[in-house]
Amino acid sequence: MTRAPYDPYRHAEVLGLRVETARMGHDGLWLPDEGLVLLRPGLLAIQERCILAHEIGHAVLGHRASTPRTEAAADRYAAERLVDRAALLDSMRATGDATRWSLELGVTRKVLGVYLERHGERLSRLGRDAPEGLASARRVA
Incomplete structure (x- = not known):
């Protein structure tokens, strides 16, 4: 569900x-x-x-x-x-562009950065494709 x-x-x-x-x-x-x-x-x-x-x-x-x-x-x-974890993982797998992730999720880069500060390591293991995007999104927070 x-x-x-x-x-x-x-x-x-x-x-x-x-x-x-x-x-x-x-x-x-x-x-x-x-x-x-x-x-x-x-x-x-x-x-x-x-x-x-x-x-x-x-x-x-x-x-x-x-x-x-x-x-x-x-x-x-x-x-x-605000951040839907499943949608974020889908975006991470599709592109390494953190700005694109935030647009697809309907959140600001700041909100995305805060989320990634808390969950980034676990998500990067699951997403695998986007270490560059992950690092740039974290810098925004």
Whole structure:
């Protein structure tokens, strides 16, 4: 059985989080006291999806402040939900181009890099074709 792709918009709805756009100096912002995620208008669809998943990570993990530690945890949260392992392995077997992997997965290079930092060694053994792409994707994270 194949799982449905992660939909951060649906997840936000299930969690009762409001998602709005606002002009600001950040791409995204979690406001815990309001139960609100703000996204900068004008983001590309892939960016918006990844940033929303990251901000949901802050909400689910109970973050109330932005620190290097909470940002890294929210990055990992988003990457684990957005990257489909089977689809990534298929992409890795087809090409060594990490940019192509991220496009096929519908994620940013940053999200892909975070995922590969955590799972890269195991995936490289399974994917076998793409050590160059794997190294370049990791450098983005």
